[in-house]
Amino acid sequence: MRGSFEYAYQLFTSYIEKVRPVDPNLVFDIQTKSCKDKRFIMYFWYFGPLIKTYKLLRPVIVIDKTFLKGRYRETLLTTIAIDPSNHIFPLAFLVTDSETIKSWTYFLEMFWSNFHGYDTQFVVISDRNPKIINDVSKVFLFVIHMFCAFHILNNIKTTLESMMIACRMAAEALSCIDFDKYMNTI
Template identity: 70%
Template sequence: MRDSFEHVYQLLTCYFVKVRLVDPDFVFDIQTTSCKDKRFTWYFWCFGHPTKTYKLLRPVVMNDETFLKGRYRGSLLTAIAIDPSNHIFPLAFLMKDSKTTESWT
């Protein structure tokens, strides 16, 4: 998705709803500040149901964080594992606004 930051963040909700049509086990949650300004706080998403997926993966989960640059600063946290063919398998993602006490809790 390439456009203004405001427009792209608005499209994430529509994107998640369309992914759920293809993958009924797709899990996502969106948090905004208040009903008035609807400021982005965090998004969480996970492809497939974890209990079905974890049985096939190696028993080690790796977590990583990268910082988002641009007008809207924040962090992208990922959880990945390795499948039996030695490929990276994404488990879950969390995009949060910044390193604040509220975002960490």
């Protein structure tokens, strides 16, 4: 919370090393650009107790991303589940410099390799991001992949709103060229 971003990122690996004696099942993996260059490309982690409680959660995993603010503007990929009391339960995290097919593949493979041993079939919910759609079918072979209704609803609203604007612009067009231009956008 205080200090520079550089200092905070330098402390991250030492923070993980301080957590490890308390949580020996902590999984942490960091990918760097090279052995000499200690700048990370991405790092994955989840806390050990999650493996034990994962069996008690509903068999629905939600995967999504968010953009971190600040100087470096990384992307945070997350998996969450819902417990029986309808509370959000974060499972695993990956911080990466950008959302790419490589980062999604790495994240989903790390998640699967650590959480798959429980012989439970589950549903994966995500937005309709093509990077996620392709990776889910490759990494999770026997899961049902559904799309988030919230994202679909927002896409429909945006599409309908832009279509309504285009229809109004076409109706108010003063020339055939403008009318055709607006109708072609619909």
